[in-house]
Amino acid sequence: MPESAKNPAIQPASSPSPSGKAQPFVLFPLGTKRFALPAGIVTELAQPDRLQPFPHTTPLLTGVLVRRGRIVPVYDIAEVLVGKNGPARKFYLIANREFDGAREWTAIPVTGECELASAEPVARTGSLPHYVTGLLSLHDEIVEIVDLERIAESGGTA
Amino acid sequence: MKLGRIEKRKSKARRSEAVILFSVASYRLAIAAQAVEEIRNLEGLRSFHQGFGPGKVSKVKSVLERDDKIYFVIDANMHLRMLGSRPARLLLMRDVNLALSVDAIDRMAEITVLHPLPRAFRGEERNWYRGLVLIGEDVVPVLNPAALITKAELSALESVLPRSESLAAKGAASA
Numbered sequence: 001m002p003e004s005a006k007n008p009a010i011q012p013a014s015s016p017s018p019s020g021k022a023q024p025f026v027l028f029p030l031g032t033k034r035f036a037l038p039a040g041i042v043t044e045l046a047q048p049d050r051l052q053p054f055p056h057t058t059p060l061l062t063g064v065l066v067r068r069g070r071i072v073p074v075y076d077i078a079e080v081l082v083g084k085n086g087p088a089r090k091f092y093l094i095a096n097r098e099f100d101g102a103r104e105w106t107a108i109p110v111t112g113e114c115e116l117a118s119a120e121p122v123a124r125t126g127s128l129p130h131y132v133t134g135l136l137s138l139h140d141e142i143v144e145i146v147d148l149e150r151i152a153e154s155g156g157t158a
Numbered sequence: 159m160k161l162g163r164i165e166k167r168k169s170k171a172r173r174s175e176a177v178i179l180f181s182v183a184s185y186r187l188a189i190a191a192q193a194v195e196e197i198r199n200l201e202g203l204r205s206f207h208q209g210f211g212p213g214k215v216s217k218v219k220s221v222l223e224r225d226d227k228i229y230f231v232i233d234a235n236m237h238l239r240m241l242g243s244r245p246a247r248l249l250l251m252r253d254v255n256l257a258l259s260v261d262a263i264d265r266m267a268e269i270t271v272l273h274p275l276p277r278a279f280r281g282e283e284r285n286w287y288r289g290l291v292l293i294g295e296d297v298v299p300v301l302n303p304a305a306l307i308t309k310a311e312l313s314a315l316e317s318v319l320p321r322s323e324s325l326a327a328k329g330a331a332s333a
């Protein structure tokens with residue numbers, strides 16, 4: 001069971017899984033649109049915290065947070081997903097990223113509460129950005145599943 | 159005018175390190191006190207024109223002559239790829255003819271834990287910083303003094319100086 005499933009700030013959603021190949025995803029809002037991350041990499045949804053910037057050159061990183069004694073980099077992917085003038089981010093989705101075999105927390109600013117959904121991913125179509133690895137069809141909404149590493153590879157220029 | 163000389167401290171039984179906290183623009187940074195020989199104001203600074211060659215080190219725009227030695231002054235804001243700030247202090251590095259211009263000196267602090275820079279940071283900052291420290295609730299990057307300038311850049315700077323000054327610069331480096 002992913003840690004996110006235990007987090008009361010991430011609400012479970014009722015989603016049909018007729019084929020039994022459903023996988024858990026965390027749906028996070030950025031403005032009017034929602035995106036999905038595999039639930040297995042999400043640790044928690046955190047309340048707003050003090051962002052501490054310092055000079056650096058890595059695209060999309062806006063600074064760090066201190067969370068439970070850990071220094072957590074803040075990775076603002078909204079610029080890539082919804083453009084520079086996205087709405088104010090209210091929460092941080094804490095995700096686990098892997099670097100050279102080591103896991104590290106990354107905080108992703110999101111604009112509202114997140115939802116845990118179980119659904120079968122649909123293959124992406126060619127016209128979608130390369131960081132979209134698949135799609136979720138949830139009632140009347142199509143949600144893009146995004147890959148943090150591919151967003152990082154794009155260097156914020158996708 | 160000299161503001162203060164930094165004495166090398168004997169290490170305590172507990173593994174701790176003295177750092178100097180300083181600011182550049184709106185950021186607070188730290189550097190190992192052991193890497194700094196002296197803190198000064200900007201008195202005695204003079205412009206340093208490198209010409210327009212390809213080897214130009216743009217973050218060095220001035221030099222400081224002190225006790226017959228020439229120190230190349232690195233703009234911290236340019237080193238850290240920031241927009242202009244208002245330097246008012248110089249950190250003269252120990253054992254090398256370099257100085258770092260910073261906006262203000264905050265204070266000294268004793269640190270016991272140096273956190274590695276998170277791996278998500280993948281740019282030049284991996285070279286700029288030795289790591290991050292927590293000062294109270296603030297995260298402060300600790301500068302890597304060895305990364306202020308490369309050997310090739312230092313050689314290029316020394317080659318621009320008139321011969322007599324170049325010898326003085328080399329003298330400062332070997333002092």
